Amino acid sequence: MNIALIAHDSKKDAMVDLAIAYQHIFRQAKVFATGTTGKRIMDATGLPVHRVQSGPYGGDQQIGAKIAEEQMDLVIFLRDPLTAQPHEPDITALLRLCDVHNIPVATNLATAEILLRALERGDLDWRKAVPGRPADA
Numbered sequence: 001m002n003i004a005l006i007a008h009d010s011k012k013d014a015m016v017d018l019a020i021a022y023q024h025i026f027r028q029a030k031v032f033a034t035g036t037t038g039k040r041i042m043d044a045t046g047l048p049v050h051r052v053q054s055g056p057y058g059g060d061q062q063i064g065a066k067i068a069e070e071q072m073d074l075v076i077f078l079r080d081p082l083t084a085q086p087h088e089p090d091i092t093a094l095l096r097l098c099d100v101h102n103i104p105v106a107t108n109l110a111t112a113e114i115l116l117r118a119l120e121r122g123d124l125d126w127r128k129a130v131p132g133r134p135a136d137a
């Protein structure tokens with residue numbers, strides 16, 4: 001399973017806490033993250049993280065491309081609902097692609113925990129049979 005972890009600045013501490021708490025799940029998966037989020041997670045947990053660009057520099061679009069290619073199974077995007085972002089169109093596009101491709105996506109901690117527990121329980125195993133999805137993704 002490929003998981004994308006993305007957090008805006010005010011949510012990065014929460015993302016690090018999530019990564020620590022659920023690292024037993026993340027260690028079974030391939031973790032992708034935007035630049036700064038990924039570095040924070042790697043520093044805190046030692047998890048191998050495939051980092052793309054920072055969000056404002058195209059990272060959200062890079063994650064979006066993986067979604068479009070059916071290479072992402074779960075997205076946790078802890079976005080800041082109280083601060084305008086310069087790359088708002090990229091954020092909207094990423095979330096839209098999750099809906100287009102039926103990707104489970106959490107934008108807050110409560111939903112993120114529910115999705116991670118579902119993943120652990122095997123509830124998302126159906127995604128392995130999604131047409132067009134690379135077998136090793």
Ligand SMILES: O=C(CO)COP(=O)(O)O
Binds near residue numbers: 033091
């Ligand atoms: O801006 C982001 C998502 O929109 C996140 O990027 P960083 O993880 O590099 O801060």
